[in-house]
Structures are given as C-alpha cells and as structure tokens.
Amino acid sequence: MKYDFDQVHERRGTSSLKWDALESRYGDKDLLPLWVADMDFKPPAEVVESVVKRAQHGIYGYPAMPGDYFAAAADWITKHHLWQIKPEWIVHTPGVVIALNVIIQRFSAPGDGVIIQEPVYYPFMSSVTNNERKILNNQLLFDGKKYRVDFDDFEKKAAAPEAKLFLFCSPHNPSSRVWTADELNRMADICLRHNLLIVSDEIHSDLIFPGFRHTPIASISPQIAERTITCYAPSKTFNLPGLESSFVVISSDELRAAMKKQITANALGANIFGPLAHTTAYRHGEDWLAQVMKYIEANYLFTKTFFENELPSVKVIEPEGTYLLWLDFRSYNLSASALRQKLRKEARCALNEGDMFGSGGEGFARLNIACPRSILALGLARIKEAFA
Numbered sequence: 220m221k222y223d224f225d226q227v228h229e230r231r232g233t234s235s236l237k238w239d240a241l242e243s244r245y246g247d248k249d250l251l252p253l254w255v256a257d258m259d260f261k262p263p264a265e266v267v268e269s270v271v272k273r274a275q276h277g278i279y280g281y282p283a284m285p286g287d288y289f290a291a292a293a294d295w296i297t298k299h300h301l302w303q304i305k306p307e308w309i310v311h312t313p314g315v316v317i318a319l320n321v322i323i324q325r326f327s328a329p330g331d332g333v334i335i336q337e338p339v340y341y342p343f344m345s346s347v348t349n350n351e352r353k354i355l356n357n358q359l360l361f362d363g364k365k366y367r368v369d370f371d372d373f374e375k376k377a378a379a380p381e382a383k384l385f386l387f388c389s390p391h392n393p394s395s396r397v398w399t400a401d402e403l404n405r406m407a408d409i410c411l412r413h414n415l416l417i418v419s420d421e422i423h424s425d426l427i428f429p430g431f432r433h434t435p436i437a438s439i440s441p442q443i444a445e446r447t448i449t450c451y452a453p454s455k456t457f458n459l460p461g462l463e464s465s466f467v468v469i470s471s472d473e474l475r476a477a478m479k480k481q482i483t484a485n486a487l488g489a490n491i492f493g494p495l496a497h498t499t500a501y502r503h504g505e506d507w508l509a510q511v512m513k514y515i516e517a518n519y520l521f522t523k524t525f526f527e528n529e530l531p532s533v534k535v536i537e538p539e540g541t542y543l544l545w546l547d548f549r550s551y552n553l554s555a556s557a558l559r560q561k562l563r564k565e566a567r568c569a570l571n572e573g574d575m576f577g578s579g580g581e582g583f584a585r586l587n588i589a590c591p592r593s594i595l596a597l598g599l600a601r602i603k604e605a606f607a
C-alpha cells in the first residue's frame with residue numbers, strides 16, 4: 220500500500236498534546252506545533268484496523284498480553300538490529316519514561332549518581348532529580364557540526380563513588396547521533412570496569428538515516444548484555460505514543476526479576492490497545508516504516524536546503540537518526556528567553572527550545588519534521604520572517 224504523508228489530518232480537538240496543549244504549554248493556542256516527538260501521520264493501516272476492530276467489540280475488560288506480543292518484538296529486534304534476543308527477556312512497560320523512573324527506583328538509592336549526557340531528552344534529568352538521585356553530567360562535546368562523547372570525563376564520572384547508573388540515549392535525542400560500535404564499546408567498557416548498570420533508551424533505533432547503522436549496546440557482548448537494561452517501544456517508530464506501550468529487554472535473570480518486582484510494586488499494567496498495536500505494527504509495519512523514513516529524509520533535505528538558501532545564519536545539525544532536527548541559532552547571540560520569545564511571538568511556532576535539554580542546549584531549538592511538507596514549509600517560512 221502506498222501511503223500519502225502529504226495529507227494533512229485535522230488534529231485539533233482530538234486531545235492531542237502536540238496540537239491541543241499549546242495554550243497551557245506555550246501560552247498561545249494558535250502557534251504552529253513543531254515540537255514534541257509525535258508524528259502528524261497515521262500509523263500503518265493494519266494497526267488502525269486492529270485497534271478499531273477491538274474498540275468495536277465494545278467490551279473493555281482487563282487485558283491479557285496478545286499471544287504474539289513477545290515473539291513479534293523479539294523477531295523485529297533480531298531482524299532489524301541483528302541482536303538475537305529471546306522473547307522471555309522482554310518485560311512490558313507502559314512507557315519508556317515510566318520505565319526509566321522504575322529502573323532508577325529499583326537499581327539505585329537516593330543520593331546515588333546517574334550519568335547522563337547533556338544536552339539530552341529532558342525526562343532524563345527529571346527522572347533523576349524527581350527520585351532524589353544526583354545528575355552526573357558527562358557533557359557531550361560539540362565541534363559546531365557533530366556531537367561526540369568526552370571519554371576522559373566519562374571515566375571520571377564513572378569512577379565517582381556515588382555513580383551507579385548510566386542513562387544512555389541511543390540514538391541520541393536531541394543531537395540525532397547514532398553512536399558507532401567503537402563509541403559504544405568504549406562507553407560499555409568504562410561502565411563494566413566501574414560496575415555501572417547501563418540503561419539504554421533505544422526508542423529511536425528504527426528511525427535511522429541512510430549511511431548509518433544503529434547497534435544495540437547490549438548486542439556487543441554477553442558481558443555487556445548482563446549489565447544492561449534496554450528500553451524499546453513501537454511508539455516513535457510507528458507513531459503510537461498515546462497508546463502507552465513499551466518494553467524493556469533484560470538478558471540477566473536477576474535484573475529482570477528485580478525489574479518485574481518494581482513494576483508490580485508500582486502497580487503498573489497495560490491497556491487493551493497498546494500491546495495489540497505493538498504486535499500488529501511489528502508484524503505488519505515494515506513497509507510503512509520504509510515509506511515514512513523516505514518522507515522524513517526528504518523533509519530533512521527540504522529543511523537543509525531551505526536554511527542554506529534562505530536563512531544561512533541558522534545551522535542544521537546533520538541528523539543520523541530520529542525525526543528531530545537540532546537547529547543552531549547561536550549566531551544571533553540571543554539569551555534563552557529571547558530566543559523563546561522570538562520563536563513564539565514572532566515566528567509563531569512551537570519548537571522545543573534548546574535550554575530545556577540542559578547544559579549545552581542554550582541557543583538551539585529542536586524541530587520535529589515528521590509532518591506533512593506543507594506544515595513544515597509554513598513553519599520554515601515563519602521562522603525566516605522572524606529571523607531574516
């Protein structure tokens with residue numbers, strides 16, 4: 220089936236965070252929403268059909284996991300990421316951010332240190348601080364084009380007596396880095412030597428641009444896998460975040476039992492639609508994903524050409540994966556609040572302003588390009604008008 224991603228769907232009035240929460244989040248309901256990681260596209264037709272069919276059944280009792288839930292995800296990961304996982308290593312979680320919080324609660328204690336790499340997806344910071352743990356920021360290095368890991372600093376942070384966990388964003392949001400096997404090896408080696416647990420959030424791992432390859436950090440060796448909890452979800456890949464279904468992969472029996480215990484302690488369950496959509500998407504969504512990635516890549520090239528020709532003071536950091544572009548506005552020398560004002564009041568666009576990603580995010584903004592080209596073009600024209 221050929222999908223038409225140019226089609227604009229009316230999302231206002233659907234209780235959409237992206238479209239209906241602009242007033243509460245940005246103070247203006249009429250901004251053009253190019254923020255939160257949620258696509259303006261319908262998921263694979265088979266997913267919609269399976270959810271509609273289930274909804275029409277009309278009885279919404281307590282759910283059981285679809286029989287194929289675990290094998291569908293294991294087969295997908297084995298095929299797409301060349302990591303041979305067993306279905307029994309999979310544990311359902313109702314969202315990756317929830318999983319990160321549960322992991323922090325179970326595998327560290329208040330006051331312990333958690334390594335993160337700023338600028339980074341903002342719940343990485345809040346999940347550490349909300350649980351009274353301490354952020355150990357292994358700040359990413361930026362040479363104006365590409366982000367890299369500061370391995371010397373990583374070693375120092377890992378050696379700190381309070382360091383317990385490494386919360387890893389792979390691929391990295393918002394820098395869009397897809398880490399190389401060599402980088403992964405070096406980070407894992409440091410973690411193993413200092414006995415840190417690796418928590419690898421690989422939610423964006425299916426959204427990779429041509430020329431790059433995602434490697435699950437746990438796939439490098441069984442020793443690394445034994446010290447790693449990997450978080451996945453079909454929600455970014457197939458645009459299903461409102462169905463709140465994700466999972467973790469844990470090869471260590473001991474860590475998996477502890478994780479299950481904490482999930483039960485937090486009384487977390489599943490709903491009837493999320494696991495069903497998960498199973499359908501992993502079994503039938505491959506062709507849709509190939510088509511949507513082509514469209515997103517074309518949107519990236521469109522955006523890159525736009526800025527190069529129309530507004531060269533804004534630099535687009537070349538994405539290796541994800542549908543989130545990291546834009547460098549630093550040549551304007553604006554404070555974080557002045558950049559925010561200009562984007563909101565003059566460009567009339569809602570982007571994720573860079574300072575929310577922590578240290579190193581000031582002067583940047585994150586643009587979501589998983590939308591019809593007409594919406595993207597409108598947003599870019601508005602940004603040009605405000606900044607030219």
Ligand SMILES: Cc1ncc(COP(=O)(O)O)c(C=O)c1O
Nearest residue numbers: 256314315316340392422460465
């Ligand atoms: C790196 C990363 N992890 C997790 C999430 C959110 O996952 P969930 O909706 O399953 O909590 C996002 C969403 O943007 C993300 O970028």
